[in-house]
């Protein structure tokens with residue numbers, strides 16, 4: 001069986017370095033807002049080319065705090081995509097605001113820029129584009145819409161670390177950008193962790209306060225905040241992995257290219273990399289009308305797959321909106337998408353075996 005994802009391979013290869021990093025933190029007994037977290041913030045700010053990075057407890061919290069920092073609250077509307085992990089939208093609700101869903105461009109799976117333009121109202125306070133699967137949304141156009149309308153842009157870059165648009169890293173386009181280090185992400189912790197990136201020093205200062213109970217120093221609390229700090233143990237492990245990220249991304253891109261060549265001509269829709277985006281293939285996601293039958297056949301042929309995501313966000317029970325009618329592309333994607341194994345430790349043989357299995361499965365449908 002080729003597992004859809006196998007983190008044990010990554011950890012086996014890095015074991016000595018990871019243990020060493022963890023030991024360093026245990027010995028220092030500095031676990032919260034310590035030197036490792038600060039070092040990771042600096043490393044990541046440099047990696048993405050932004051002025052500030054603020055470590056928090058998860059990607060979800062990164063979104064929640066970024067929304068709070070730009071002033072999103074009750075009565076506000078926040079525009080986001082109809083097709084993503086639920087946190088892209090649920091955090092808007094947590095902030096007390098109303099998510100306004102925009103349908104996706106079916107070629108890139110990202111929210112469609114003209115749909116964003118049409119959704120802007122006087123109540124719009126922010127736009128949250130998601131660079132889904134590691135491919136950029138039309139971030140140049142969306143950033144321009146934000147500037148024109150005086151609306152904050154918060155990039156959900158949870159799946160897109162290392163990706164670029166027109167040569168500029170994702171995460172460096174918006175007023176702020178949110179990263180997740182959930183274990184399965186391209187840069188994954190051994191637990192929960194997240195980060196907010198920004199070039200705005202006013203936001204950076206407020207975010208540092210918000211993540212620690214609105215603290216202004218010496219137990220003086222300036223505003224209502226959160227308990228959401230990046231822990232140093234995770235930061236130390238992430239610093240080890242950050243050193244490998246570029247090689248891992250290159251490996252993901254090689255695997256994607258091999259899938260692309262080997263699966264061309266089959267009755268499938270393959271993911272695209274649309275100029276001027278550079279994809280990091282957090283997920284290699286194909287589409288097929290008989291997705292469930294294809295997934296079942298692939299399991300029988302020894303290939304693990306996963307569905308990201310089986311329900312369009314507005315159609316989630318927590319929202320209960322008529323996705324089929326109002327966001328047809330998101331609804332169609334939720335029925336058709338299937339992610340194939342795509343991670344740096346996959347062997348050439350496994351990639352060959354997976355492509356043969358997809359071919360056989362397609363012929364049998």
Ligand SMILES: *Cc1c(COP(=O)(O)O)cnc(C)c1O
Nearest residue numbers: 058059060085087088158180182
């Ligand atoms: C993973 C993810 C999040 C949430 O991150 P957590 O670290 O799991 O809280 C948000 N948005 C997207 C698009 C994600 O993939």
